[in-house]
Amino acid sequence: MVKLSKSEKMFETARKYLPGGVSSPVRAIKPYPFYTKEASGSHIIDVDGNSYIDYCLAYGPAIFGHAHPLLKEAIEKQLDKGWIYGTPTEIEFSLAERIASLYPSIDMLRFVSTGTEATMSAIRAARGFTGKNKFIKIEGGFHGAHDAVLVKAGSGASTLGKPDSLGIPEDFTKHTLQVPFNDIEAMADLITSNDDIAAVILEPVMGNVGPILPEDGYLQEVRKLTEENNVLLIFDEVITGFRLAMGGAQEYYGVTPDMTTLGKIIGGGLPIGIFGGKREIIEMIAPSGSVYQAGTFSGHPLSIAAGHAAIDIMKAENIHSKLNSTGDMMRSRLSEILDDKKLDYSVSGVSSMFKIFFGENPLNYQDVLKCDKEGYLRFFHRMLDQGIFLPPSQFETNFLSIAHTEDDLERTFEAYEKCLQ
Numbered sequence: 001m002v003k004l005s006k007s008e009k010m011f012e013t014a015r016k017y018l019p020g021g022v023s024s025p026v027r028a029i030k031p032y033p034f035y036t037k038e039a040s041g042s043h044i045i046d047v048d049g050n051s052y053i054d055y056c057l058a059y060g061p062a063i064f065g066h067a068h069p070l071l072k073e074a075i076e077k078q079l080d081k082g083w084i085y086g087t088p089t090e091i092e093f094s095l096a097e098r099i100a101s102l103y104p105s106i107d108m109l110r111f112v113s114t115g116t117e118a119t120m121s122a123i124r125a126a127r128g129f130t131g132k133n134k135f136i137k138i139e140g141g142f143h144g145a146h147d148a149v150l151v152k153a154g155s156g157a158s159t160l161g162k163p164d165s166l167g168i169p170e171d172f173t174k175h176t177l178q179v180p181f182n183d184i185e186a187m188a189d190l191i192t193s194n195d196d197i198a199a200v201i202l203e204p205v206m207g208n209v210g211p212i213l214p215e216d217g218y219l220q221e222v223r224k225l226t227e228e229n230n231v232l233l234i235f236d237e238v239i240t241g242f243r244l245a246m247g248g249a250q251e252y253y254g255v256t257p258d259m260t261t262l263g264k265i266i267g268g269g270l271p272i273g274i275f276g277g278k279r280e281i282i283e284m285i286a287p288s289g290s291v292y293q294a295g296t297f298s299g300h301p302l303s304i305a306a307g308h309a310a311i312d313i314m315k316a317e318n319i320h321s322k323l324n325s326t327g328d329m330m331r332s333r334l335s336e337i338l339d340d341k342k343l344d345y346s347v348s349g350v351s352s353m354f355k356i357f358f359g360e361n362p363l364n365y366q367d368v369l370k371c372d373k374e375g376y377l378r379f380f381h382r383m384l385d386q387g388i389f390l391p392p393s394q395f396e397t398n399f400l401s402i403a404h405t406e407d408d409l410e411r412t413f414e415a416y417e418k419c420l421q
């Protein structure tokens with residue numbers, strides 16, 4: 001058993017000042033989380049001195065591992081020049097130019113500080129551009145923590161969205177409609193029976209209850225359906241952007257949405273969000289248009305400098321082909337382990353996203369609910385004892401970084417062998 005006495009004590013104090021002792025709910029671990037002292041490469045080290053191989057990777061951003069020297073250098077260089085101006089900079093529009101060249105769906109974009117802001121603003125832009133009120137999201141799809149997207153799952157496609165949190169008036173979610181992932185008929189029924197739908201927003205690979213992959217042709221059919229019915233298609237690529245490929249899931253699957261949201265990886269570990277798309281849509285944003293959007297920290301020089309460095313490293317090291325083959329290897333080794341043990345669990349994933357579902361490979365959110373959540377949590381704790389940090393929930397995706405070594409992977413497989421039962 002790893003010793004966590006300092007973390008346990010810290011939790012007692014932290015919970016007096018922070019709800020649940022954490023700053024974001026996914027970070028809560030029962031009975032208490034480990035508190036992190038530092039992190040480097042593939043390892044995260046807690047205040048008790050335990051070192052873990054990290055497959056949580058801050059829930060997605062740390063694709064280079066922790067404290068990558070080139071990212072650090074880029075941030076330090078910017079620090080010397082000051083780090084907040086409240087005026088436009090050259091590095092801002094040159095990063096926009098680089099992103100636009102990698103994402104054919106993006107002619108123009110706005111920088112914001114989080115993925116939440118990105119999806120909130122993208123939906124506002126879609127409504128402003130189309131003059132329509134409703135939008136469709138996928139059941140179990142996660143687009144951050146703003147009012148319109150926090151709707152209850154399972155209420156049926158045609159009913160009005162119901163808030164999934166206290167503090168959100170029903171009026172704020174009644175324009176949010178939901179359909180199951182990988183169900184093109186449900187989406188077609190909804191779109192063709194309703195003429196007030198501005199947009200469909202979806203994660204091309206569901207990452208926050210997944211990974212759940214799109215079935216062959218699903219994304220293409222969604223593209224066709226939305227196009228034919230004058231509904232905008234927004235790909236929320238906050239996880240998949242710069243992870244499945246430089247050009248995200250839209251490059252990987254060859255489907256071009258009207259708008260795209262990005263975040264996580266492209267800040268090099270610093271806060272960032274991006275929404276972009278067709279010129280005529282994004283030109284609607286203030287000050288060039290009448291869809292209002294603003295932010296004190298938008299285009300923060302440190303995040304932008306780190307974003308440039310992130311693209312530089314991805315290009316120089318050709319990280320995606322490496323990560324994709326490591327991911328393939330990871331998934332096939334895990335499948336072998338499951339076969340050996342005759343466990344009817346399943347391995348899911350694509351590229352550097354992976355996970356064992358304690359149940360059948362899901363096609364949608366309702367399928368994930370059938371998995372053994374409690375069993376997964378017990379497994380999570382056994383892995384932590386072996387020095388492997390997986391996300392503490394059956395719902396969260398595990399990630400690979402370029403910092404994971406062969407030795408890390410071998411140790412990880414040994415731990416899976418030991419802990420799966």
Ligand SMILES: *Cc1c(COP(=O)(O)O)cnc(C)c1O
Binds near residue numbers: 142
């Ligand atoms: C993480 C995430 C968000 C929210 O991003 P934040 O930076 O946490 O606000 C939105 N969409 C998806 C798909 C995400 O994974």
